[in-house]
Amino acid sequence: xxxxxxxxxxxSASVGDRVTITCRASxxxxxxxxxxxxxxxxxxxxxxxxxSSLQSGVPSKFSGSGSGTDFTLTISSLQPxxxxxxxxxxxxxxxxxxxxxxxxxxx
Amino acid sequence: EVQVLESGGGLAQPGGSLxxxxxxxxxxxxxxxMSWVRQAPGKGLDWVSGISGNGGSTYYGDxxxxxxxxxxxxxxxxxxxxxxxxxxxxxxVYYCVTHNGPMLTTGGRYWGQGTLVTVPS
Numbered sequence: 001x002x003x004x005x006x007x008x009x010x011x012s013a014s015v016g017d018r019v020t021i022t023c024r025a026s027x028x029x030x031x032x033x034x035x036x037x038x039x040x041x042x043x044x045x046x047x048x049x050x051x052s053s054l055q056s057g058v059p060s061k062f063s064g065s066g067s068g069t070d071f072t073l074t075i076s077s078l079q080p081x082x083x084x085x086x087x088x089x090x091x092x093x094x095x096x097x098x099x100x101x102x103x104x105x106x107x
Numbered sequence: 108e109v110q111v112l113e114s115g116g117g118l119a120q121p122g123g124s125l126x127x128x129x130x131x132x133x134x135x136x137x138x139x140x141m142s143w144v145r146q147a148p149g150k151g152l153d154w155v156s157g158i159s160g161n162g163g164s165t166y167y168g169d170x171x172x173x174x175x176x177x178x179x180x181x182x183x184x185x186x187x188x189x190x191x192x193x194x195x196x197x198x199x200v201y202y203c204v205t206h207n208g209p210m211l212t213t214g215g216r217y218w219g220q221g222t223l224v225t226v227p228s
Contacts (some may be wrong), residue, residue: 001169034214036152043221044152053137076202087152089125091214094166096142096154 006099010106019075023088032092114223116222129186129203136184140206145199160209195228
């Protein structure tokens with residue numbers, strides 16, 4: 001199975017900060033990488049697919065990059081509604097696997 | 108508007124069975140692979156199982172292989188998860204997830220609100 005490692009597991013940031021979350025795959029997954037946002041008590045929401053493609057309706061402050069084994073999710077200017085937990089997921093091979101999550105908290 | 112609505116969760120005894128359903132609308136169901144993803148209380152996301160749009164290909168996570176069976180009825184726009192030999196560690200909210208295309212290698216898109224399965228220890 002492909003292991004997905006996210007870092008950091010949590011971070012504290014201020015409104016307006018630029019935030020970057022990294023995700024590393026244990027083997028090459030090309031660009032078969034998605035990012036999801038989950039707020040407390042809610043279902044996850046898809047942000048990005050194919051490593052860098054924004055889902056329709058997702059604001060452009062979110063961006064993704066990377067290929068192979070190393071990926072990043074960037075929030076260009078953190079807003080109050082962005083405080084949440086973010087997960088990466090590889091869908092290159094089965095079983096599909098998620099990273100452990102990154103909790104973004106208010107500083 | 109895409110909607111996915113899970114049902115069938117509840118309390119099940121260890122070793123028992125439960126069947127989850129997911130009713131989908133607002134898109135061409137047979138054009139979308141589907142997955143079940145679960146989340147134990149206070150934990151991260153865990154992919155459970157997936158099925159291609161035509162139902163011809165099914166896949167499972169290691170922890171449920173041989174105990175859970177995924178299926179779909181494209182005439183009813185409904186996804187199922189038959190769970191048997193349930194264990195305490197299967198306790199979680201189970202989410203139904205659409206994909207961006209007919210294969211699972213297209214990434215997850217829309218998530219339902221989830222249904223809670225509880226298996227006491």
